[in-house]
Amino acid sequence: MKEKAFIFDLDGVIVDTAKYHFLAWKNLANELGFDFTETQNELLKGVSRVKSLEIILNIGGVTLSEEKTQAFLVKKNTEYLAFINKMTADEILPGVLKVLAFLKNNNIPFALGSASKNARFILEQVGIIDLFDAIVDGNDVSKAKPDPEVFLLGAEKLNVAPANCVVFEDAIAGVEAANNAGMVSIGIGSEDVLTEASSVFESMDQMSDAFLNNLIK
Numbered sequence: 001m002k003e004k005a006f007i008f009d010l011d012g013v014i015v016d017t018a019k020y021h022f023l024a025w026k027n028l029a030n031e032l033g034f035d036f037t038e039t040q041n042e043l044l045k046g047v048s049r050v051k052s053l054e055i056i057l058n059i060g061g062v063t064l065s066e067e068k069t070q071a072f073l074v075k076k077n078t079e080y081l082a083f084i085n086k087m088t089a090d091e092i093l094p095g096v097l098k099v100l101a102f103l104k105n106n107n108i109p110f111a112l113g114s115a116s117k118n119a120r121f122i123l124e125q126v127g128i129i130d131l132f133d134a135i136v137d138g139n140d141v142s143k144a145k146p147d148p149e150v151f152l153l154g155a156e157k158l159n160v161a162p163a164n165c166v167v168f169e170d171a172i173a174g175v176e177a178a179n180n181a182g183m184v185s186i187g188i189g190s191e192d193v194l195t196e197a198s199s200v201f202e203s204m205d206q207m208s209d210a211f212l213n214n215l216i217k
């Protein structure tokens with residue numbers, strides 16, 4: 001077993017795709033006759049596509065047949081992918097490339113641990129897919145965060161013990177998943193929201209070199 005490994009969530013940590021999810025879900029809600037706000041969009045962070053639609057239908061008090069549900073899921077994803085198609089490296093969040101370079105320089109392996117089924121495509125679009133030693137996404141897991149499956153699979157792929165893994169997460173369920181996996185959880189976002197994380201930073205560029213050096217010790 002190697003010494004340490006890092007696992008990154010995608011949406012909200014590496015890129016801000018939440019804004020594109022929001023636009024696509026809002027259009028869908030409007031089509032169904034109700035509104036969907038940015039505050040409500042917070043409920044969808046780290047949540048799977050199917051579960052997200054359930055939450056939205058619940059907000060609107062709408063019930064759909066299984067056939068219509070499937071059609072709306074396809075429609076939402078088609079619209080979302082149109083946004084992803086236009087993504088470039090400029091959309092990588094501040095501090096991410098610096099942290100990835102730090103890990104490479106120190107020979108620390110790292111993986112992606114995301115609920116998104118579009119994760120590989122997004123990493124390709126922003127040009128960093130080849131940097132990752134392993135990728136675990138929504139196509140690889142059957143249990144959603146806060147279940148630790150996504151992160152445990154990441155640790156397994158990297159051949160590092162869960163206790164030696166550090167996870168970066170922006171969602172409450174994601175922090176819980178990391179904690180449930182017995183990993184160190186670093187929250188990216190608000191301290192008031194990510195109360196269960198070992199440490200919280202507003203953004204990846206707020207982490208000092210001293211903090212990073214300490215994490216890999």
Ligand code: B16
Nearest residue numbers: 010011044046049114115116117118
């Ligand atoms: P997709 P993460 C999650 O990504 C998003 O936070 C969440 O809002 C989205 O519903 C989920 O991916 C599924 O995405 O529709 O692309 O499969 O934060 O786990 O990287």
Ligand code: MG
Nearest residue numbers: 009011012170
């Ligand atoms: Mg996220």
